[in-house]
Amino acid sequence: MCDVVVIGGGVIGLSIAFELSLHNVSVRILEQGQFGQEASWAGAGMLPPGNPAWAATPEARLRAASHVLWPTWASRLRELTGIDSGYVRCGGLTVHSSSAESEFSQEKARWIAEGIALESLSGISLRERFPALNPSIQEACFLPELGQVRNPRLIKALQAACVQRGVELFSGHPVMSIEHNGQRVHSVRTPAGEFTAGQFVIASGAWSGELARQVGMNLDIEPVRGQMVLLDAQPLPFSCVIEDGLRYMVPRPDGRILVGSTEERVGFDKRNTVDGVAGLLKLAQQLVPSLSQAKLERSWSGLRPHRPGGLPFIGPSGIYDNVFVAAGHFRAGLQLSPITATLMREMLLGQPVSLPLAR
Numbered sequence: 453m454c455d456v457v458v459i460g461g462g463v464i465g466l467s468i469a470f471e472l473s474l475h476n477v478s479v480r481i482l483e484q485g486q487f488g489q490e491a492s493w494a495g496a497g498m499l500p501p502g503n504p505a506w507a508a509t510p511e512a513r514l515r516a517a518s519h520v521l522w523p524t525w526a527s528r529l530r531e532l533t534g535i536d537s538g539y540v541r542c543g544g545l546t547v548h549s550s551s552a553e554s555e556f557s558q559e560k561a562r563w564i565a566e567g568i569a570l571e572s573l574s575g576i577s578l579r580e581r582f583p584a585l586n587p588s589i590q591e592a593c594f595l596p597e598l599g600q601v602r603n604p605r606l607i608k609a610l611q612a613a614c615v616q617r618g619v620e621l622f623s624g625h626p627v628m629s630i631e632h633n634g635q636r637v638h639s640v641r642t643p644a645g646e647f648t649a650g651q652f653v654i655a656s657g658a659w660s661g662e663l664a665r666q667v668g669m670n671l672d673i674e675p676v677r678g679q680m681v682l683l684d685a686q687p688l689p690f691s692c693v694i695e696d697g698l699r700y701m702v703p704r705p706d707g708r709i710l711v712g713s714t715e716e717r718v719g720f721d722k723r724n725t726v727d728g729v730a731g732l733l734k735l736a737q738q739l740v741p742s743l744s745q746a747k748l749e750r751s752w753s754g755l756r757p758h759r760p761g762g763l764p765f766i767g768p769s770g771i772y773d774n775v776f777v778a779a780g781h782f783r784a785g786l787q788l789s790p791i792t793a794t795l796m797r798e799m800l801l802g803q804p805v806s807l808p809l810a811r
């Protein structure tokens with residue numbers, strides 16, 4: 453028996469296990485497929501900035517706390533494993549385009565209200581800084597503190613760090629049922645047998661709803677498909693993230709550009725569609741016309757775990773004393789992974805919780 457069993461080996465489950473292992477907790481992670489190959493692999497890796505001093509909503513407080521944790525989190529993983537997660541503050545440009553008029557003003561006002569560093573750019577100053585941008589875009593704002601992480605590398609680093617710290621990783625181990633006795637869960641059942649532990653964490657992304665139901669919780673988590681397209685655009689025509697409403701382009705240092713993403717409620721269907729891919733390619737050309745000559749490399753999609761209201765559930769199950777949930781991170785699971793791990797460690801170890809719980 454170990455101290456904690458984590459169900460789900462995405463960025464959230466791996467981060468929680470790693471954080472617990474740093475505090476000498478014995479952890480096993482049960483993953484139904486391969487580690488980190490679902491939403492955590494599919495994501496774009498954008499890490500929006502935050503400001504703990506002015507953050508006024510639960511979402512802003514979580515984002516701000518994670519923003520503060522990221523540099524140490526990334527360097528600790530690199531020192532321990534030698535794997536560079538690609539964490540960098542590359543900056544982000546939010547453009548004022550006709551397709552997202554109102555979003556631009558609202559988003560800019562939100563950043564200003566939060567006291568986030570921001571540069572307003574228009575006309576010639578915008579052209580000079582971003583010559584590849586479509587000249588029809590006349591206004592934008594630049595967030596110098598927006599970061600990115602290369603999520604497939606982050607997953608590799610987290611897996612390696614977990615192994616080094618003695619976490620036991622079980623791939624191909626779907627949890628089918630959660631077995632309880634009175635107020636406590638004593639084990640979880642997989643096709644390979646039962647796993648007992650003192651505490652359990654449900655961190656199963658878009659699949660968490662069914663497991664949570666087994667411990668009497670209704671989390672209303674549903675999968676929201678996000679399609680993504682990868683371009684090879686060497687040499688890169690821009691080096692920061694470009695956002696247009698909910699869509700964006702993320703340049704990687706190797707000359708690739710990720711273009712994302714759609715929001716589709718189609719259940720657990722991970723197909724790419726003609727409509728989805730065509731829309732993303734159109735966006736890329738509209739924002740940076742020279743990308744019409746870029747090589748189209750591949751496309752994929754992932755299932756974001758969505759809860760009504762868009763906030764993750766991070767906390768005790770409420771019904772069973774020793775069951776906790778960290779799920780429903782929707783569009784923000786990569787950015788919120790360090791703070792989620794910190795909060796879960798505090799709760800599991802009975803330490804003072806550093807932020808009000810996100811529920």
Ligand SMILES: Cc1cc2nc3c(=O)[nH]c(=O)nc-3n(C[C@H](O)[C@H](O)[C@H](O)COP(=O)(O)OP(=O)(O)OC[C@H]3O[C@@H](n4cnc5c(N)ncnc54)[C@H](O)[C@@H]3O)c2cc1C
Pocket residue numbers: 459460461462463464465482483484485486487488489490491492493494495496497498499625626627628655656657658659660663677678679680712713753754755756757778779780781782783784785786787788
């Ligand atoms: C296209 C796209 C773009 C995105 N861009 C960003 C971004 O730029 N920035 C950002 O912060 N976030 C982004 N996200 C969101 C982010 O990827 C997710 O919020 C995050 O990956 C959720 O992590 P998770 O560990 O909860 O879920 P997952 O990565 O889905 O992991 C859950 C794991 O649990 C396993 N599992 C499920 N059921 C069981 C079971 N019964 N037994 C055992 N294992 C089980 C699954 O196999 C899976 O591996 C994006 C997502 C998508 C799809």
